[in-house]
Amino acid sequence: MTARLAEGAAPGGRAATGSIWSRAWxxxxxxxxxxxxxxIGFFGLTIxxxxxxxxxxxTNFDLLTPPQWTGAxxxxxMFTNDPRFAAAMRVTFFFVLFSVPLKLAFALCVALMLNRGMKGLPLYRALFYLPSLLGASVAIAILWRQIFAGNGLVxxxxxxxxxxxxDSLTGMTAPSWLxxxxxSLWTLIVLSVWQFGSPMIIFLAGLRQIPQDMYExxxxxxxxxxxxxxxxxxPLLTPVVFFNLVIQTIDAFKSFTPAFIISAGTGGPINSTLFYTLYLYNEAFSFFRMGYASALAWFLxxxxxxxxxxxxxTSKYWVHYDD
Known part of the structure; x- marks a missing residue:
């Protein structure tokens, strides 16, 4: 009897399920x-x-011949027989270690000044945010190279x-910073700090959320x-600090354009500006070692x-939320 009930209920159940899916569709x-x-774009162009x-x-792949499987x-x-990889890691970590804290500290200082309610705040906010829009462009990198050249503005x-x-020959004895x-690497750090507009806007929004009665x-x-x-x-700003820290550190690891333009794609004198992304680019598009460049990209x-x-x-030990 149970089997007959199950047999009788099955068609109705399938019909009910089918009707639900058809209505949902x-x-x-x-x-x-x-x-x-x-x-189509997500699966075809991204995944x-x-x-x-x-x-x-x-694999071993040079864009001209089919990939040859080489395992690991x-x-x-990468880890045992590539001195340029080690140099790129040192330069990148040095850049991240100094550029991110300096940028966040400078952005927070500017946000604290703007939070005092000065006149023309929207204008100052737009002007301070402008470097973040232009800083990663090729034009700004070229301008930065001219500013820090041997006979540059600095x-x-x-x-x-x-x-x-x-000096009697060159007209000056100042060093050629690039x-x-x-x-050379410090000039790129200064350029990164100059692009403080984005974290500054976020800091300013966080400061506006702090109740004034606490200060009173x-x-x-x-x-x-x-x-x-x-x-x-x-303490009340630590969630915003945490957000900016993560975003700016990721951007610092991915920094490419300034180092590529200022060092003409070579990584500067004695690999002093050989960012990881620049080394990856050279391996892929200068030496056509696409397999090795893909391994570098996955390691990054x-x-x-x-x-x-x-x-x-680690955020639970220093980030304080409302609760």
Whole structure:
């Protein structure tokens, strides 16, 4: 009897299920049709190339001949027999270690000044945000190369104020910041700090969310502005600091255009500006070692993923949310 009931219920159940799916499709069909171009781009232009690059990272591929499977040889070479890879890692970590904290500190200082309610705040906000829009462009990188050249604006100013005396042949004895390995990377760090507009806007939005009655109560208790910053502003701003830290660090790891333009794609004197992305680009499009470049790209992805995971795991010890 149970079997007969089950047999009798099965067709009705399938019909009911079919009707539910047909009604759902009829209700949402226009939305799915509008999503078809996005699905084509996502799977055809994003997921597909990503998975193919993972396959290429285990091959020897030069764009002209079919890929040859080599296993983990690219990764073994990367960690054991590639001094330029080690140099690129040192330069990139040095750049991230100094550029990100300096940029965030400078952006926070500017946001604190703008948060005082000065006149013309929208104008100042737009002007300070402008470098973030232009800083990653080729034109700004070329302009930066001219500013820090041997006879550039920086050296002319330093000579004018008497820091460097004139030379009989060149007209000045100031160093060429870009051709000196001791200073070349610092010029890129200064360029990165100059692009403080994006984190500054986010810091300013976070400062506007802090209740003013907390500062009034702290002032009545005799707390100085410095103590108010460390005890009220910074703890309540830690979620914004955490967001900016993650975003800016990822952007620093991916920095490419300034190093490529300023060093003419070579990585500067003695690999002093050989960013990881620049080294990856040269391996792929200068030497056509696409398999090895794919392995470099996947290692960079894993490196950024590890940093992001570490940031989220440690955030519970220093990031303070409303609860």
């Amino acid at each position: 009829s209700n949402h069909a226009p939305g799915y049709m509008f999503l078809v171009p996005w699905f 597909g190339p990503i998975l193919y690059s993972l396959y290429l990272s285990f 040889d690219n990764y073994v070479r 050296n002319q100013f330093l000579t004018y104020i008497g820091i460097f005396g004139p 051709s000196n390995p001791n200073y 109560a702290a002032s009545l208790d005799g707390a100085s502005r410095w103590r108010q910053f460390w005890k009220i502003t910074l 992805l894993a490196l950024i993923a590890c940093f992001t995971a570490f940031s989220f795991l």
